[in-house]
Every structure is written in C-alpha cells, then in structure tokens.
Amino acid sequence: MPDKILDDISHRRYNPLRGSWLLVSPHRTKRPWQGQQEAPGIITLPEYDPKCYLCPRNPRAQGDTNPDYSQTFAFVNDYSAVKEQQQDYEAEPSSNDLSSLLLRAEGVKGKCFVLTFSPKHHLTLADMSAEETLPIVETWTRIYAIHLSPTNPLSQVAAKLDLLSREAPPESVVPPPSQQLRYMQIFENKGAAMGCSNPHPHCQIWTTSTLPEEPGAEIVQMTKYRTENGDRHLLGDYVKLEMEKKERIVYQNESFLVVCPWWAIWPFEVMIIAKRHVRALVDMSEQERLDYADSIQEVTRRYDNLFETSFPYSSGLHQAPLDGSQEEIENSWFHMHFYPPLLRSATVRKFLVGYELMAEPQRDITPEQAAAKLRDCGGELYRKKLQ
Amino acid sequence: MPDKILDDISHRRYNPLRGSWLLVSPHRTKRPWQGQQEAPGIITLPEYDPKCYLCPRNPRAQGDTNPDYSQTFAFVNDYSAVKEQQQDYEAEPSSNDLSSLLLRAEGVKGKCFVLTFSPKHHLTLADMSAEETLPIVETWTRIYAIHLSPTNPLSQVAAKLDLLSREAPPESVVPPPSQQLRYMQIFENKGAAMGCSNPHPHCQIWTTSTLPEEPGAEIVQMTKYRTENGDRHLLGDYVKLEMEKKERIVYQNESFLVVCPWWAIWPFEVMIIAKRHVRALVDMSEQERLDYADSIQEVTRRYDNLFETSFPYSSGLHQAPLDGSQEEIENSWFHMHFYPPLLRSATVRKFLVGYELMAEPQRDITPEQAAAKLRDCGGELYRKKLQ
Numbered sequence A, B: 001m002p003d004k005i006l007d008d009i010s011h012r013r014y015n016p017l018r019g020s021w022l023l024v025s026p027h028r029t030k031r032p033w034q035g036q037q038e039a040p041g042i043i044t045l046p047e048y049d050p051k052c053y054l055c056p057r058n059p060r061a062q063g064d065t066n067p068d069y070s071q072t073f074a075f076v077n078d079y080s081a082v083k084e085q086q087q088d089y090e091a092e093p094s095s096n097d098l099s100s101l102l103l104r105a106e107g108v109k110g111k112c113f114v115l116t117f118s119p120k121h122h123l124t125l126a127d128m129s130a131e132e133t134l135p136i137v138e139t140w141t142r143i144y145a146i147h148l149s150p151t152n153p154l155s156q157v158a159a160k161l162d163l164l165s166r167e168a169p170p171e172s173v174v175p176p177p178s179q180q181l182r183y184m185q186i187f188e189n190k191g192a193a194m195g196c197s198n199p200h201p202h203c204q205i206w207t208t209s210t211l212p213e214e215p216g217a218e219i220v221q222m223t224k225y226r227t228e229n230g231d232r233h234l235l236g237d238y239v240k241l242e243m244e245k246k247e248r249i250v251y252q253n254e255s256f257l258v259v260c261p262w263w264a265i266w267p268f269e270v271m272i273i274a275k276r277h278v279r280a281l282v283d284m285s286e287q288e289r290l291d292y293a294d295s296i297q298e299v300t301r302r303y304d305n306l307f308e309t310s311f312p313y314s315s316g317l318h319q320a321p322l323d324g325s326q327e328e329i330e331n332s333w334f335h336m337h338f339y340p341p342l343l344r345s346a347t348v349r350k351f352l353v354g355y356e357l358m359a360e361p362q363r364d365i366t367p368e369q370a371a372a373k374l375r376d377c378g379g380e381l382y383r384k385k386l387q
C-alpha cells in the first residue's frame, strides 16, 4: 500500500457519501485504558422468556398478545416515536421575524414497526444461517413495497415482484399506510451498549413524512457526484475502486461487497454495498436477496468472532425514498451501515464524546487495519466451536 | 406558550447554528426502560490518589512528574491525538481519477494539552465556586492567546490584556507553539458514561492545523445569517429572542445567557451564550470572565442537583479560529455547549443510536420542559445539603 504513511501520521479523511471529514490518529491506540468497562455479553439466555414482550404468545405493553409465530413477526411499535394521526402544526401567525428564522419547526407524521428476526429469544443474527436470514430480507422487502408511493417508479418494479405475490407469513400485523410517507428507515440496535432494551433479536422500522438528515445528505452527495462525473454513481465507482485496491475488503459474494469504508468513524465500521445499481430492496432478484442475507451473516459472525463476544452495533439500510423526485430515486444506491462501538476487546469501547461531538469525529486504528482483522476472523461462529 | 401543541405532537426542529434538523417525540417518555443502567456516580473519592496521573507530585505515563501545583495545571498530553512533528502526506502521484475523488486524505498537525481544574482529586466543577472557577477561565484565555496568529486581529486585543501581563501560575508546562495552528478546541468529558477515564477534574485542549467540522459548520452558518440579515449576528439575535420569549432560559447574569436551545439534541443540553459580541476568550473583560465562571458554575450545579448525582456530560467552547479570514473571526460569537446523556434519573440515559445515527437525531422531552426542570434546581449543591 503506497499510502502506508497513513498508518503512522495523524490525518483527516473525507467521506464523500456524507460530505464531511473525520480525524484519524493511528498511533493513539497505545494509550492505556482506565475508563468504563462494558459488561461482557450475557451468553445464557433462555430460548423462551415468559417476561419478554417479543416472544411468541406473550402479552405486550398496550394489551395485545403476540401470535405463536414461527419466523419473523412485525407489529406497530407500542411506543412509536411518530404517529399517523396528530394535530397539524402551524407556526404562530403572530410570530415576529426572528421566530420564523430561529425557532423553526414542522410536524412529522409516520409509523413505527418492530420486527422480530426469530421466535427464539436467545438467538442473534450471528447465530443464524443465510437461509434463516432470508425471511427477514423478504419481510423488509414486503413492508417497504407496501409503503411505496404509486408515483414512485419502484412501485412498478414491486408490482412485478414474484415475492410479493407469494403469501406473506400470516402472523404479522402490518396495516396498510393511511397516508403517503416519505422515507422508511430500517435499523437495528444490538446489545445494551447500543441502547437495546431487549435481547430478543429484532429491528425497528420508522417511516416518516419527512426525509431524515442522513439519507437526505447522502442523496444530495450522490446526486452531486453523478452530475459532476459523467452520470457515474458514487457508490458504483467506490465498489469498483475498492475491488481494485483490495485494501479494505472484508468479504464479497456475487452481488455485494463488504468493506471498512475509507471514511469509517467507528473502529470496526463496515458497509455492505450492492455491486450493481440496486436502488432499493424491491430491485433485488431472488439470488440477490440471498446474497444480501449471506453478507449480513458474514458481517455479524465476524463481529462476534473478533473479540469472542456478542458484538454490539447499530445497523441501518439506506435506499431510495418511498416518495420523491425521479432524480432522488434514480440516484439512490442500496447499502447498509454497521456502527459497532467496541475498540480493543469485549469490554473496551470507543467513546465518541468531547472532541468528536464538539469538533470532529476521531478514530484510532485505521480502516485498513480494521478490515484486515475482520477478514481474518471468518469461518464458524466461535460459540459453536466451543460447544 | 402559543406553541404548546409542540408538547404533544412529533415534530422536527431546525438548528440554524449547525444547519441541520432533529426529531422531537414528546409523548415518548412514557415508555418503560428495561435496558442498560448506568453505574451511579462514585461519591467517595479521596482528595489525593497516589495512582492518579493528574494529582500533584505524581508520575505520569511518559516519565514526567507533576509539580506540586495549587490551582490549575496544564501539560502536553502524553497520548496526543495530533503532534507538531510528523511526515507530510501527499496523495499517491500515480493515483487514478477515482482515488483522488473517493480516497481523499490530508495530514493534520497539532498539539494536545490536558488541563486540571484543581489539585484536589475528588472535586468537580459543581463543587467549586465562581471564584475558584475563574483561574480555569484565565488559563484557557492565556493558552488561547499564546496560540493566536500574529495576523489575527484578536492578537492585538490579547496584547492589551491585563491578564496576560500578570504572571501565569508557574507550574504549567505550555511550550510556545512551533508553528501556526488553525483552531483550538477546549472540551471536557465528565463521567465514565462520557468516556472519561480519570475522575480527577480536568479538560483537554486539542489544537489542529485544520478547522474541524463542527466549528467550521457553525462559522459557515453564522456568516450566511449575517450576510442575509442586515449584518446582524445569529447568536446575537438568538439571545435577544430567548430573552423576550423566556421559555428556554435556565439562568442569566449580566454577561451570559444560559438556555436549553430550541434545537437541543441531548435531553438536558444547554448553551452558555455571550450577551454581547464576544468573538473569543480574549475579548472578555475581567467582569465577563467572572460572569462566565459563574455561568459554568450554575450549569454544573443544576446538573448535579437534577438527579442528585455527579452528572456526566461533554462540554466544549466554540470561539474564533486562531488563524483565519477576517470574516471568520468577525462572525464568530463565543458560546459553550453542554451535551449530557442522562434522561430520567441518575441511571437511565438517552442513547443516540440506531435511528439517530442512521437517520436523524431524536429526543423525547422538549427543550422547554428540560429548561423548566433546570430552572427549578438552582441553589446549593445537593451534596452540601446532605452533609
């Protein structure tokens, strides 16, 4: 690697997808750690927990009872951050000039779902096979599809999807949307260190009438790149470049590339990127859905193997808006981010705090070093070997 | 408050200082919390800890020994994130087009200091009086002043500062800079929950050859506001507006306003804002430095009183760059941010994770509710009352 000097000197890297910089201090991992230690992951959960509000047959907070589901199970979050029905907000008409400049707000409507990955309380994605992960990808695709705007070109693609004509697993409670929403954010918080309050494997889906900041910023950057670079896609070019360089690749299959991106902030941050121009879940072929499930598998298993612990992370899918301009939809390129906090061991994490919040994100090991470690810990899940 | 509807509905608020949006879900605090609990703050620290590398007379990691200091003590961080001397980085000359677009980096030089607030290991800012906090403000001012570029108009102001002609406390080890740097970020991580690895009261000062993202974005926004609004300052107008509205004020004295900003992300986030146009520490009069110390005092004491615990936070000062265009320096307006994670009690924090990282920051209580709570818990420090 001709950039080897970057292993030794402090430098900044540019994130073209977000349009922002971060500070890299590779020599800094040598400092001793005397701060907070994370609790090592609990490894002896029961397969069924009578107190868990996500286990089959159990009651939930607002009085509903979960069905005796056998694969995935989706329902409307009992404590949704956004709701479909609420009063409209109009800024005070009497407002003076300064209020309208400095006290700006807008109402946000939407819908929040919870989706369990398995009826088994003690599993995580890392414990599952690609085939067992596939129903999750299929459920994401179905839920995304039914929320698409009829004017979104992707809704024509969805209409032809074989998957959608097959009957969905009967248990899920996904009422059709009562109004058109703008964006769907699918994300998982895994582990207590990432604010997860229930170890039962699940993700959340928040759908809003507004385009949130992060996917919004990415779409602006992707659009700009395409305009400035002869109609080529930012992530298309990036996949090509990383496959040439081979310095940050963690894993790949026919359809997806897994890399520690050049601009990673979290110590072992990775991105799963579609190799061809997939705008959203509904663009994927059956084989691509399986390849995507396989990529998720490879990431989560390597994470657990790295420090031989149930690795915490937040992950999220970025894809085309449900509703938006043709340009926004065409410029979207399907990818998934994983932001894991652990740095040196199962109990020592990286804190993104003072300098990171006040000035600029800062990382210690380089993305190339992180990728090399993750490349090396594929294979069977460490827990299985121990059994 | 005519915007009372915002206490009930999900909405987004705009942060004009950063140019970004956040989601507010006021009804969401009702959900039960079953996730990670923070360890309650250790309250019985010794006044002197022989193993602490910040206590007077103790040895440090790289072999130095701390002087027997009596107030504040500054020294170069033994594990600096940036250094004054390192090789220069030039991108591979053989790089193809894509590398220069997508793998961008630049070297960063700089200097990192640690500054203790007191020789006493067991104190925090909340335990100190405004008079005891003043030497910290004075040391910040001195360190900032000696790093100013000779072409920065603020260096003329500094030259006339009475404070700087007085002799600095003799113990500090602040070697004069060997090269001109661009920005100085002063920040504190307090508490294990905010990644602090040593409870001895201290802050850090990282000075870099680059302008970091956050102050950079603020300067862009402040400049834009001034251009578009008849030469008025964004934070000048904001102070005026908040003093009229009286809905988010936590505290004020002659020179500073303390508010939970309209656009706060963290549950009890506050800003200390100069009431008049203070560009940087060196612009403050003797009275203003004392008023600033008093404001810090009022914030940290209220924080501790709120949940009767040693309240964790990250805080940081934003002010004019050390070196920059006349316009950047003129448009800067001194303020300090506090980002505290606790939400409901000494042990339940807000996690900014999945949705927040992937989509948009989200908060539960409104800034108006937070301000009302902080307004109500002034007065003596709860620990003193217990004694």
Ligand SMILES: O=P(O)(O)O[C@H]1O[C@H](CO)[C@@H](O)[C@H](O)[C@H]1O
Binding pocket: A035, A350, A351, A352, A353, A354, A355, A356, A362, B189, B194, B195, B196, B197
């Ligand atoms: O420098 P410290 O206190 O060891 O480290 C702390 O503050 C730094 C600056 O915000 C962060 O980069 C570290 O992750 C955090 O643990």
Ligand SMILES: O=P(O)(O)O[C@H]1O[C@H](CO)[C@@H](O)[C@H](O)[C@H]1O
Binding pocket: A189, A195, A196, A197, B035, B350, B351, B352, B353, B354, B355, B356, B362
């Ligand atoms: O919805 P949960 O899992 O209760 O809550 C978790 O995820 C949310 C979305 O990222 C965050 O807002 C919460 O702070 C976090 O604890």
